[in-house]
Amino acid sequence: MGSILLLDNGSRRAAAVHALRGLAATLGARCHQTVTPVSLGHVDHIPAAELDGQAAVLLEPLLEARLAAGLREFLILPLLFGRNAALTNTLPALTARLRVRHGPFTLRLAPELCPLPEGEPRLVELLAEQLEHCATTAGRTPRRVILVDHGSPRPQVSAVRAWLATRLNERLGATVQLEQAVMERRPEASYDFNGALLETQLEQLAATGRDTPIFLVMLFLAPGRHAGPGGDIATICARAEQAHPGLRIHTTDLVGTHPLLIDILATRLQQRTRHRAL
Template sequence: MRSVLLVDNGSSRPDSTLNLRRLAARLAEQIGEPVRPVSLLHADRVAAERLDGQPAEILAPTLRHLVSEGRRDLRLLPLFFGPSRALTQFVPELAAQITAEFGPFRLEVAPELCPLPVGEPRLIEILADNLRVAATRAAIAPKRVVLVDHGSPIPEVTAVRRWLALGLARRLGPDVRLEEAVMERRPGPEYDFNGPLLEDLLSRLAEADRETPILLSMLFLSAGRHAGPDGDIAQICARIEARFPPLHIEVSPLVGSHPGLIEILASRLQ
């Protein structure tokens, strides 16, 4: 019998691990078999009492435990939008180490959430639906939208956001201006492909027009350091609104909160 592991990058914020567990439980119900929520790194920094008394599981010790107990048919389901180094380097290197320690085992890595060049149209629908929720909540018409993600120094990961941005722009129509931004990027022109930092872009948009509201389309799966209720994005929006009254910035729900994500994850296991 295979063991299914739903794997995210991990966060030192408890909400991220709790969301991972929620997704794993809903996915298990959908596919009719157990799904183990596991983080790549970081989540073990969170005290167990902040995680309903259950410590977070980290990938390396979890794999070693499973393989040492004879569980040799493993399926890793990535909770990643694109081909991050976690999937292309860290996981293969870890699998090689465990093979050297315990002998051969099967670790099949399912496709990420938006594998290019095919992409994932259902993610575009999730983003559009989350924007509808935000626009309705704020009673505004979507005219200016910023699709924001974590940011990556890897062009192949940035290409996923670009693919989604193009699809979302088509989905929203010609009356909506869509921009892209990141929360982190490395300095230097060689990383310009990653796009502008969110605070810089919002400042430029606000300087040009402080009357038209801005909708943030959140390309994040869980509430962590950037996307949490008191995270960096909320603080950036508050600063920009304070500098440019009466500008209003409305933040969409996260991709990880949308029920359509479970359908995408389940299809990756077929």
């Protein structure tokens, strides 16, 4: 199988790198193999002092070093919900460049976390359990729920959130109003498939009543610019609560904190017939 690389998009926040490293270590122990945490970008801006003295690893220089050392087989496990541009454009282009410099080698790509059209039912279970835990902690029954993610200009990535929202809605039942929202979207109408901004959804729900709390189901893997302590979502929620006295917004834990994610990644690692060559 060669080198196993757990790949995310990358973040400028040290907490995201620590989370990635923790997942790689847990997965490696689970599968009795070495799993290396790597990122596509951004992490090289984080001082090593914030990362226990060990600089974060970018994918391209890691592949360069291992190819120069004579290694020729790699498997990438995408820590990504859908098939985004990193998987369809960036990785194939990177592979082509490296073959020009280093000659032939094998790089295989495992399925993403929620490959469509079949999806991933365990992600629905994970999100439902995160919501249940959040509701228990808050001491309230969820009646208004928003499934929020980063947002994407690619319909096939937005379709992952829609797939999960449909199955989660079926699980929660008719007594729960479930909406979807994103943190980023392009303003043109041609990108309406991506969904409404979180701020917009919160305003609309606040206008219909402040006594019923809103629960945010976080479709984020690790803390970063949007999710986690001090992120944009926390700021937006605090602002909404201040603008609408009496409104309470509760957020679930991140996907990367739930043990079911390791189960899903272990399955992706073992699905050798579905590893596609780049």
